[in-house]
Amino acid sequence: IVERARTAAGNLAHALKTPLSVLANAARTAHNGDLARLVREQVDSARRQVDYHLRRARSAAATRIPGMRTPVGPVAAGLSRTMQRIHADRDLEIVVEPIPDALAFRGEEQDLQELLGNVLDNACKWARRRVVVQARCDDGRLAITVDDDGKGIGVERRRDILSRGARADEQVEGSGLGLAIVDELARLYGGAIRLEDSPLGGLRAVLVLPVAS
Incomplete structure (x- = not known):
């Protein structure tokens, strides 16, 4: 039943993405500026809803599959290498502290990559020189901590940053939106x-997620 539900959700999402792409392309070539802008806004909204419900179906299914586990160490190491390549033009040090081989996330690897990837990407955008990733089991939960040595975010702005579309700084492309996605997906896992x-002087982001036994 779970597998059928996941397949149906995936099929629905992909079926909707095609006409949404057609509409988006039409909006880009439209001559009516106001209409084109309205279409783009609605297409973006629909895409976010599609992605949200697809993630929701996937995460709900994953937490119900016995034995579902994704080792944290390899995912963290892989994302660190990816971010190092993305930010190769900067003198940025990304450190992944040793993570026990047995420490695992009770969920899909794709979701852990999205969760940690967005947090790590945000840290790298803001860091001056250094980003540090740590993971541990804390009171029966998986806790992944990402620190950066950037300028940080004021307490009064942190809640806003977790709201979809809010940004810590309009000059930093994509800043904030990734963390809103993380908050949304983490909640679907009960995290x-x-x-x-x-x-380090900047921002610390702590992901609290279900840990695999």
Whole structure:
């Protein structure tokens, strides 16, 4: 039943993405500026809804599959290498502290990559020189911590940053939106993301997620 539900959700999402892409392309070539802008806004809204419900179906199914586990170490290491390549033009050090081989996320690898990838990407955008990733089991939950040595985000802005579309700085492309996605997906797993002051001087993001036994 779970597998059928996941397949149906995936099929529905992909079926909707094609006409949405057609509409988006039509909006880009339309001569009526106001109408084109309205179409683009609605297409973007529909795409977000499609992605949200697809993630929801996938995460709900994953938490119900016995034995579902994704080792954290390899995902963190892979994302670190990816971010190092993306930010190769900067003198940026990304450190992944040793993570126990047995420490695993109770969910899909794709979801962990999206969760940690967005948090790590945000940290790299804001960091001056250094980003540090740590993971541990804390009170029966998986806790992944990402610290950066950037300028940080004020306490009063942190809740706003977790709202979809809010940005910490309009000059930093995509800033904030990734964390809103993380908050949304983490909640679907019964988890959360916390934003705190980092001992490095910037922002600390703590992902709290279900841990695999």
